[in-house]
Amino acid sequence: xxxxxxxxxxxxxxxxxxxxxxxxxxxxxxxxxxxxxxxxxxxxxxxxxxxxxxxxxxxxxxxxxxxxxxxxxxxxxxxxxxxxxxxxxxxxxxxxxxxxxxxxxxxxxxxxxxxxxxxxxxxxxxxxxxxxxxxxxxxxxxxxxx
Amino acid sequence: xxxxxxxxxxxxxxxxxxxxxxxxxxxxxxxxxxxxxxxxxxxxxxxxxxxxxxxxxxxxxxxxxxxxxxxxxxxxxxxxxxxxxxxxxxxxxxxxxxxxxxxxxxxxxxxxxxxxxxxxxxxxxxxxxxxxxxxxxxxxxxxxxxxxxxxxxxxxxxxxxxxxxxxxxxxxxxxxxxxxxxxxxxxxxxxxxxxxxxxxxxxxxxxxxxxxxxxxxxxxxxxxxxxxxxxxxxxxxxxxxxxxxxxxxxxxxxxxxxxxxxxxxxxxxxxxxxxxxxxxxxxxxxxxxxxxxxxxxxxxxxxxxxxxxxxxxxxxxxxxxxxxxxxxxxxxxxxxxxxxxxxxxxxxxxxxxxxxxxxxxxxxxxxxxxxxxxxxxxxxxxxxxxxxxxxxxxxxxxxxxxxxxxxxxxxxxxxxxxxxxxxxxxxxxxxxxxxxxxxxxxxxxxxxxxxxxxxxxxxxxxxxxxxxxxxxxxxx
Numbered sequence: 103x104x105x106x107x108x109x110x111x112x113x114x115x116x117x118x119x120x121x122x123x124x125x126x127x128x129x130x131x132x133x134x135x136x137x138x139x140x141x142x143x144x145x146x147x148x149x150x151x152x153x154x155x156x157x158x159x160x161x162x163x164x165x166x167x168x169x170x171x172x173x174x175x176x177x178x179x180x181x182x183x184x185x186x187x188x189x190x191x192x193x194x195x196x197x198x199x200x201x202x203x204x205x206x207x208x209x210x211x212x213x214x215x216x217x218x219x220x221x222x223x224x225x226x227x228x229x230x231x232x233x234x235x236x237x238x239x240x241x242x243x244x245x246x247x248x
Numbered sequence: 249x250x251x252x253x254x255x256x257x258x259x260x261x262x263x264x265x266x267x268x269x270x271x272x273x274x275x276x277x278x279x280x281x282x283x284x285x286x287x288x289x290x291x292x293x294x295x296x297x298x299x300x301x302x303x304x305x306x307x308x309x310x311x312x313x314x315x316x317x318x319x320x321x322x323x324x325x326x327x328x329x330x331x332x333x334x335x336x337x338x339x340x341x342x343x344x345x346x347x348x349x350x351x352x353x354x355x356x357x358x359x360x361x362x363x364x365x366x367x368x369x370x371x372x373x374x375x376x377x378x379x380x381x382x383x384x385x386x387x388x389x390x391x392x393x394x395x396x397x398x399x400x401x402x403x404x405x406x407x408x409x410x411x412x413x414x415x416x417x418x419x420x421x422x423x424x425x426x427x428x429x430x431x432x433x434x435x436x437x438x439x440x441x442x443x444x445x446x447x448x449x450x451x452x453x454x455x456x457x458x459x460x461x462x463x464x465x466x467x468x469x470x471x472x473x474x475x476x477x478x479x480x481x482x483x484x485x486x487x488x489x490x491x492x493x494x495x496x497x498x499x500x501x502x503x504x505x506x507x508x509x510x511x512x513x514x515x516x517x518x519x520x521x522x523x524x525x526x527x528x529x530x531x532x533x534x535x536x537x538x539x540x541x542x543x544x545x546x547x548x549x550x551x552x553x554x555x556x557x558x559x560x561x562x563x564x565x566x567x568x569x570x571x572x573x574x575x576x577x578x579x580x581x582x583x584x585x586x587x588x589x590x591x592x593x594x595x596x597x598x599x600x601x602x603x604x605x606x607x608x609x610x611x612x613x614x615x616x617x618x619x620x621x622x623x624x625x626x627x628x629x630x631x632x633x634x635x636x637x638x639x640x641x642x643x644x645x646x647x648x649x650x651x652x653x654x655x656x657x658x659x660x661x662x663x664x665x666x667x668x669x670x671x672x673x674x675x676x677x678x679x680x681x682x683x684x685x686x687x688x689x690x691x692x693x694x695x696x697x698x699x700x701x702x703x704x705x706x707x708x709x710x711x712x713x714x715x716x717x718x719x720x721x722x723x724x
Contacts, residue, residue: 143630151345154341
């Protein structure tokens with residue numbers, strides 16, 4: 103049996119939308135991931151502390167209240183500072199207020215260091231598959247380095 | 249054969265760094281009673297001598313040196329904090345997570361934590377560990393199945409060091425065997441992870457391990473084996489006796505389900521809290537981080553009345569001056585006073601201003617020990633309105649505080665209470681310290697001795713402890 107894929111999950115900032123978080127928790131657990139769910143109103147420091155202690159391979163950040171841009175900026179830099187250089191960062195939800203072209207949103211968050219950016223319409227099954235692929239790829243890259 | 253009588257006498261002895269204290273108790277009709285209390289200087293070169301001297305004062309008719317001591321007739325309980333108490337270092341991973349939980353485990357086993365290191369041990373940390381003469385090092389970090397890099401890297405460094413105390417490993421259990429291999433040349437005890445799942449506390453296995461190591465190795469090293477064998481008694485680190493008593497009081501005495509206990513010593517200040525750490529029914533607040541235990545002990549190594557008087561004063565100086573409790577001149581005089589008492593640690597104040605300095609010093613120790621022990625709460629505004637985000641333990645439900653230790657006992661004998669001073673706080677986080685409480689002084693400084701009985705007689709010892717306290721009104 104291969105090592106379980108551990109992911110840290112939570113809703114960032116002063117955001118207390120807990121329904122989606124609960125759904126994601128149940129969904130990714132059913133998909134075979136080991137989910138460390140931090141719930142709502144999670145700070146960047148909390149994601150990182152959890153990722154270090156649990157040896158997580160990815161952090162899944164949700165933001166639903168429109169302040170995602172402010173809350174999410176700087177997480178990649180903090181991860182690097184704490185030695186989580188190559189951790190996979192996903193972000194998804196209603197990342198900005200109003201109707202903005204999604205490709206612009208994606209570009210903005212990718213610049214911040216997020217590996218993948220998801221709109222609320224993105225199918226969860228596909229996301230789980232991408233996550234598995236990304237984690238396998240990261241494991242491969244790590245092995246090659248050693 | 250021993251005939252069972254309805255009255256049994258018991259002896260408790262606490263071997264402190266300066267004094268060996270003893271008390272004679274009677275257990276009659278299911279009730280404990282204090283009969284006598286004695287003390288003698290601690291005999292550092294051979295601790296049993298001071299022990300016998302106290303025992304003889306308590307029960308002169310007993311032949312204490314006879315080899316076939318009848319411990320059913322007069323049971324002996326004892327604790328020790330001589331020779332620096334139980335000295336530990338904690339090596340964890342993230343400061344607020346595994347390292348924090350590791351420290352809680354060490355404190356709740358009665359230890360003093362000399363060093364706490366997160367992440368990877370640096371060379372200078374190894375040097376500090378090597379030169380500190382520590383009894384135990386607790387190595388933890390990583391949830392089960394989680395991070396395995398740091399604990400192994402730190403184990404490698406410890407393996408290469410000259411550290412000769414016992415290492416307890418209580419980190420990610422996935423690498424238990426690797427750790428065992430890396431540390432094969434060290435004294436090693438492996439227990440369950442202090443944090444098996446993220447944010448989950450599991451401190452009992454480490455507490456048990458510390459207790460066993462104290463009995464098997466440290467007690468012998470302190471020259472107490474003789475007493476263990478003779479009296480068939482398992483000694484406790486003194487703070488553990490107090491911890492057990494706090495537990496017994498909180499669980500057994502009506503009206504004492506939320507209380508604190510402050511022990512200001514010459515070198516350190518201990519605070520114990522017994523209360524729920526978070527109110528889960530509260531609709532507008534949420535808890536972040538570790539849910540702390542109902543009974544929590546912390547020890548501050550830089551707060552104390554004598555050995556650490558200078559550092560204590562430095563910590564509180566600004567508050568005393570800013571609140572106009574002290575003028576600049578008085579602050580200078582107090583600084584000189586703290587240097588004097590740090591050099592002459594048995595000094596007892598004579599002049600009224602010196603007594604006032606000691607009182608301020610006690611206030612600093614109390615305030616900072618309690619503030620560091622307590623959690624904080626911050627306001628956050630969300631789309632659903634305002635919420636309070638709590639981290640750490642909420643002590644606001646505490647409605648009684650016991651003052652113990654040499655200084656608070658003597659202050660209590662003058663019928664003076666030491667309230668935890670409050671100053672205006674400008675930070676955006678609210679400190680969750682107790683604000684409205686009754687004060688009780690352990691004027692006879694008897695709690696460590698009563699605490700020796702707390703495991704075997706929880707109800708009786710808790711009741712007696714409360715009877716022996718003196719309630720003192722806090723002046724506004």
